Amino acid sequence: MKPRIAVTVSRRSGWRIFPLMALNIWLAGGRAVRWQSNREADLSTVDAVVIGGGDDIAPTLYDGQIMPEVRLDPDRDALEAAIVREATRQDVPLLGICRGAQMLNVARGGRLYQDAYAFYGQQNYKTVLPRKEVTITKNSVLRQVLGVPRLKVNALHSQSVSDLGQGLRVTGRDQSGMVQAVEDPGRRFAIGVQWHPEHLFYRAAHLNLFRALVAAARSKRDRPADQMRCAG
Secondary structure: OOOEEEEEOOOOOHHHHHHHHHHHHHHOOOEEEEEOOOOOOOHHHOOEEEEOOOOEOOHHHHOOOOOOOOOEOHHHHHHHHHHHHHHHHHOOOEEEEOHHHHHHHHOOOOOEEOOHHHHHOOOOOOEEEEEEEEEEOOOOHHHHHHOOOEEEEEEOOOOEEOOOOOOOEEEEEEOOOOEEEEEOOOOOOEEEEOOOHHHHOOOHHHHHHHHHHHHHHHHHHHOOHHHOOOOO
16 A cells, blocks of 8 residues: 655645645655645544645744735644644654745744845745755765755745754755755654755656655554654
8 A cells, every 4th residue: 555645735725736746746656645724634644744835934933023925824834833743753754845844943943034035145036947056965864865965956935944943954055055955864754845846856856855755654654653763
């Protein structure tokens, strides 16, 4: 049986985002299950989780200042923060994508730059095409997963990680120094990437993220957390 991978999406835009996520997970050998804030999310029914992209995370979750032009989704914030915390506690494999990488950080007590491009003095040029180069930290889980020391990524975000959440380390930065990836090396699989690999599945390194998640999901299913070394 293929591992079941939950994918969190927005109620507003999930109809167009989920099919692409499901395709990537299918190509990697898994089966995607759609989760959103108007449905119950039970981690015991899945083998891994993808926290997907979408609206900005409410700054009230990390003592930031609310900006009037930003669209928020507080119900989704609450759902995903709870999922991240429980997945961390149960050592359920988790991949955070764009907003999901930020939520992985915020739910563990981290903070964000609300306008990352202004902070780093960059133009916010959003594209699904692989235009930005990211360097991956040597000896990181992410480097092992991707199989390359650097790669081209897309960019659809406005926020980025500033202060790290508990247990996380930075494993990827772009040329300006902006954080592009984080991970918790003490967990079975807990990686967040600021880009959208689901749009780049035609490049092996990006699909490798989903392959590694599915492999970790199989490990979780076959070797439950209570039979493994307790990770922190």
